Amino acid sequence: MGFSKKQHLQQNIDALRIAFKLEKENRQATVGERLLMMQYSGFGGLKFVLNPVEYEMDINNWRKTEHDLFSITQELHQVLKENATDEKQYKRFVDSMRSSVLTAFYTPPEVIDAVSSVLRDSGLKIDKFLEPSAG
Incomplete structure (x- = not known):
């Protein structure tokens, strides 16, 4: 989207x-x-x-x-x-x-989805994540 x-x-x-x-x-x-x-x-x-x-x-x-x-x-x-x-x-x-x-600036959802997918695939269990440069 x-x-x-x-x-x-x-x-x-x-x-x-x-x-x-x-x-x-x-x-x-x-x-x-x-x-x-x-x-x-x-x-x-x-x-x-x-x-x-x-x-x-x-x-x-x-x-x-x-x-x-x-x-x-x-x-x-x-x-x-x-x-x-x-x-x-x-x-x-x-x-x-x-x-x-x-x-x-905003972080497009596609970037957020990609980062979250990589973290999930790496086996890390993260409930919340703050991207500090997010607008």
């Missing part, structure tokens, strides 16, 4: 919503919330999130191949705006996202 921009963005939005909620409620995540937050993958490979989304006509400035991502990107920015204390904090959120777009 290839990298689904829409799926990764939705998982990021869901994780951000939970993180903001936990902060507001000053509590720890439930097991279910932790599982959803573990799906957060950063914004590497999602450069389109930096495209303008304030007005419906902004879609005209987007690549046609990414038009289907416009509304979900609007949703992302809405979540950030709703949870920012002011415009300055919203801009910091966007700057952080911009930094993630430029520096975060």
Whole structure:
């Protein structure tokens, strides 16, 4: 299965919503919330999130191949705006996202599958594995 921009963005939005909620409620995540937050993958490979989304006509400035991502990107920015204390904090959120777009990278599932297959075939029993350069 290839990298689904829409799926990764939705998982990021869901994780951000939970993180903001936990902060507001000053509590720890439930097991279910932790599982959803573990799906957060950063914004590497999602450069389109930096495209303008304030007005419906902004879609005209987007690549046609990414038009289907416009509304979900609007949703992302809405979540950030709703949870920012002011415009300055919203801009910091966007700057952080911009930094993630430029520096975060994802490890394709095919690579993960190959590494896990080699480890399994070598007889090692590993329940969890962190690839430290993962974005």
